[in-house]
Amino acid sequence: MDGIKTVAVVGLGYIGLPTAAILASQDVNVIGVDVNEKTVDAVSRGEVPFVEPDLETYLAGAIAQGQLRATTQMPPADAYVIAVPTPFSSGHEPDLSHIYAAADSIATQLTGGELIILESTSPPGATEKMAERVLGQRPDLDQSNQREVLHFAHCPERVLPGRVMIELATNDRIVGGIGEQAALKAKALYETFCDGEILLTDARTAEMAKLVENSYRDVNIAFANELSIISEKLDIDVWELIELANHHPRVNILQPGPGVGGHCIAVDPWFIVAADPDGAQLIRKSREVNDAKPAWVIDNVVSKAERFKEPVIAALGLSFKPDIDDLRASPAVNIVSELVERLPEASVLAVEPHIDHLPTTLQRQSNLELLDQTQAFERADIVVLLVDHTAFKSIDSRTLADKIVIDTKGIWR
Numbered sequence: 001m002d003g004i005k006t007v008a009v010v011g012l013g014y015i016g017l018p019t020a021a022i023l024a025s026q027d028v029n030v031i032g033v034d035v036n037e038k039t040v041d042a043v044s045r046g047e048v049p050f051v052e053p054d055l056e057t058y059l060a061g062a063i064a065q066g067q068l069r070a071t072t073q074m075p076p077a078d079a080y081v082i083a084v085p086t087p088f089s090s091g092h093e094p095d096l097s098h099i100y101a102a103a104d105s106i107a108t109q110l111t112g113g114e115l116i117i118l119e120s121t122s123p124p125g126a127t128e129k130m131a132e133r134v135l136g137q138r139p140d141l142d143q144s145n146q147r148e149v150l151h152f153a154h155c156p157e158r159v160l161p162g163r164v165m166i167e168l169a170t171n172d173r174i175v176g177g178i179g180e181q182a183a184l185k186a187k188a189l190y191e192t193f194c195d196g197e198i199l200l201t202d203a204r205t206a207e208m209a210k211l212v213e214n215s216y217r218d219v220n221i222a223f224a225n226e227l228s229i230i231s232e233k234l235d236i237d238v239w240e241l242i243e244l245a246n247h248h249p250r251v252n253i254l255q256p257g258p259g260v261g262g263h264c265i266a267v268d269p270w271f272i273v274a275a276d277p278d279g280a281q282l283i284r285k286s287r288e289v290n291d292a293k294p295a296w297v298i299d300n301v302v303s304k305a306e307r308f309k310e311p312v313i314a315a316l317g318l319s320f321k322p323d324i325d326d327l328r329a330s331p332a333v334n335i336v337s338e339l340v341e342r343l344p345e346a347s348v349l350a351v352e353p354h355i356d357h358l359p360t361t362l363q364r365q366s367n368l369e370l371l372d373q374t375q376a377f378e379r380a381d382i383v384v385l386l387v388d389h390t391a392f393k394s395i396d397s398r399t400l401a402d403k404i405v406i407d408t409k410g411i412w413r
């Protein structure tokens with residue numbers, strides 16, 4: 001594979017760790033790098049610090065066979081895959097500090113000829129900026145007018161949490177090189193484990209493609225969320241409405257919910273807005289529509305709670321989407337947090353089968369408990385369904401008969 005024997009995967013999170021594990025399952029020597037010692041220790045023991053089907057099997061095999069090791073120190077390697085977070089600042093501007101920190105650390109190890117791939121979701125131009133930064137620190141390796149001495153590429157990840165190990169192997173992959181040689185080298189690396197088509201382009205287009213995919217989904221969820229608000233006013237069942245409209249051969253409306261969460265779809269569209277604030281009208285508005293949905297749910301619950309002196313509210317689900325334990329940027333967490341603030345006389349009973357303790361953001365609230373479904377249903381006056389976990393779908397409708405039900409995902413219709 002084009003002289004690539006050792007790959008350092010920088011950032012052992014939800015994307016970096018699965019990528020490191022799948023690369024190690026091929027004939028590649030992989031070094032996982034993370035600034036967090038606890039993560040490195042867990043990975044070294046073959047433990048996955050989060051829930052992702054099949055990942056533990058891959059990881060345990062790779063560690064046992066000596067194909068993968070983890071460290072906090074940036075090593076020399078033939079290729080680097082950077083998968084660090086790219087959050088946005090309070091003003092919705094992309095924060096590239098983790099990418100720059102990784103690039104600075106990589107720059108110290110380079111000898112020439114290495115491939116440096118940025119996988120982190122990034123605003124257009126980020127890979128070029130990263131390359132400039134590395135070359136700025138290593139002018140000895142900057143021979144841009146002659147041949148490519150270092151190779152830079154952007155290869156956005158597009159895997160769905162919960163299906164990561166399958167989608168890493170089967171999804172088509174966009175590879176954007178700074179120069180054709182970089183793109184071809186990166187393609188050869190991904191071909192070791194990816195059976196999907198590998199599509200070559202330049203780095204800027206690859207960056208934008210990733211942002212566009214998630215914005216497409218965000219805009220379409222915003223459409224569904226707007227329909228749910230309009231339908232409520234018009235006394236129409238939005239779930240039936242969408243199901244009927246989707247029978248049209250060219251209509252495919254997504255599902256409304258309590259808001260859009262996670263670290264991708266609720267973040268990436270802002271990178272396009274930041275890149276062209278005047279042009280990105282629809283993309284910005286969709287973000288605003290989706291971000292406003294939790295407040296709409298909260299107002300609904302608060303108005304239903306008014307008839308009780310000391311309402312007991314069961315909140316079903318805390319994760320940002322079904323059947324995972326990931327609570328980051330979850331609209332359900334925000335809704336529960338706001339409900340306990342706004343209704344101090346209420347008891348809020350959170351039910352989340354995928355966790356065994358409340359996140360720190362919720363722990364201090366005295367009128368909030370984490371309970372199992374049966375205990376919560378025994379006490380609840382109001383049941384608000386926030387996540388369509390499979391476990392909730394089989395709830396017997398008779399247990400809901402004497403409760404006020406607010407079903408934000410339409411699973412009990």
Ligand code: SAJ
Nearest residue numbers: 158159160213214217254255257260261262264265320321
């Ligand atoms: N959601 C709805 N209605 C829907 C679909 C989703 O309200 O019809 C909500 C979910 O409940 C969740 C949020 O949207 O709160 C995002 O969930 P998701 O399943 O749409 O997406 P993510 O964030 O788990 O993963 C997305 C995927 N992107 C696309 O489908 C275009 C995934 O392929 C990307 O790799 C990932 O973002 C990423 O890392 O960027």
